[in-house]
Amino acid sequence: MRITAVRVFEVTGELAFPDRFWEERLIRPMDIYPEHKAEGPTKLEEIEEGTYAMRSQFCEIETDEGVTGLAGPITSEQAFIIQHQLAPLLINHDPLATERVWDRLYRAMVHGRKGTPMMALSAVDCALWDIKGKWADAPVYRLLGGPVRDTIPAYASALGYSLEPELVDERAHEMVAQGYHAMKWFFRHGPTDGPEGIRQNLTLVHTLREAVGPEVDLMFDCWMSWDVPYTIDMARRLTPYEPRWIEEPVLPDKIPQYAEIRRNVTVPIAGGEHEYTRWGLKALMDAGAVDVLQPDIYWAGGISELQKICALASAYDLPVIPHGHSVPATVQLIAAHPETTCPLLEYLVKWNVIHQFFLKDPIIPMEGQVTLPTAPGMGMELDEMRIQERREISF
Secondary structure, three states, X not given: XXXXXXXXXEEEEEEEOOOOOOOOOXXXXXXXOHHHHOOOOOOOOEEEOOEEEEEEEEEEEEEXXXXXXXXXXXXXXXXXXXXXXXXXXXXXXXXXXXXXXXXHHHHHOHHHOOOHHHHHHHHXXXXXXXXXXXXXXXXXXXXXXXXXXXXXXXXXXXXXXXXXXXXXXXXXXXXXXXXXXXXXXXXXXXXHHHHHHHHHHHHHHHHHHHHHOXXXXXXXXXXXXXXXXXXXXXXXXXXXXXXXXXXXXXXXXXXXXXXXXXXXXXXXXXXXOOXXXXXXXXXXXXXXXXXXXXXXXXXXXHHHHHHHHHHXXXXXXXXXXXXXXXXXXXXXXXXXXXXXXXXXXXXXXXHHHHHOOOEOOOOOOEOOXXXXXXXXXXXXXXXXXXXXXXXXXXX
8 A cells, every 4th residue: 555645625614603612711821921911712703693614624645545544633834744744755655654654754854843843743643543444444442452441531621611600610510410520621810910810710629629529520721821839839729629630830841840840739730731752751751740641642743652652651650641632533542541541531622512523423422431433543534514615725
């Protein structure tokens, strides 16, 4: 089998959603600047009241045996790199030789070891695993050595929901009623917001613990926007509420600061969402920086690289709970690893409305659990009924 074409394309459709989609945003590193702190949540393009425009870009790899692989959604920046830097290195090569392909692409893009180039390589790798699964007529997790279980517990990730206490209480009760035993919420305030910001962060945590009781795990994301003194202070204030973890308290390159925080608090620390490859994640492990590793399959190097990261993590007795960019890819990976290595699936509730909108068989937790898909490949078949227009992207 040989790769004959690498394409990137965009599909469009319409989402019916009766309310405001993005209600609130999380704190961001740029919020130290007043003009950025004042910015509101991202807005979807509204066609008319209750209807939003959906646009997603995908990478498709074709072979001379008629087997194709699909990955996405991806960004326009990734699409450009795939088309101009990666496609020439893929044509006429064996798509099943994923280790060889990954290593060639990595060596060719030595200046792209992190960031958008690695995200582009990750998407290509996932598309190749889609080909491999379809060629073998098996879901990808079987090719990875699984399954090790029939279902995977998911936690609800509440990015984009309002932080008004009444609505937080209502949504938390809804998530528990849906069967979730864990949920993650996103702080909106940090060091530059003073005592009032601390109060509002604590109000969020208090409201959630009161709503869900002691048996539901609560996690909180700082999205790289705190600093060491603030995190240590907040962790001590949060300790009575028993959070399962505090996530990404500082910028990803501040690995010694991660370790300093971890040494000085009892609340577990999670990180690695914005780290790349086995070498980046190993630096966190060697520093004793985190209790939970969160690489993203579509960012950190694809299925091929996450396999290596999971193997490394198991040697350090650290759990890998991948960032939830792509639920189909994450399910394939987690299904091939024991619960001690990959205990949970992150399900970004609102993002999965967008990221799985064009999929024929989106993965949606039921009673807080995901049942393993059985279709060959990665589970990325598009639903033509949702697609109004498809166009090839050329730069």
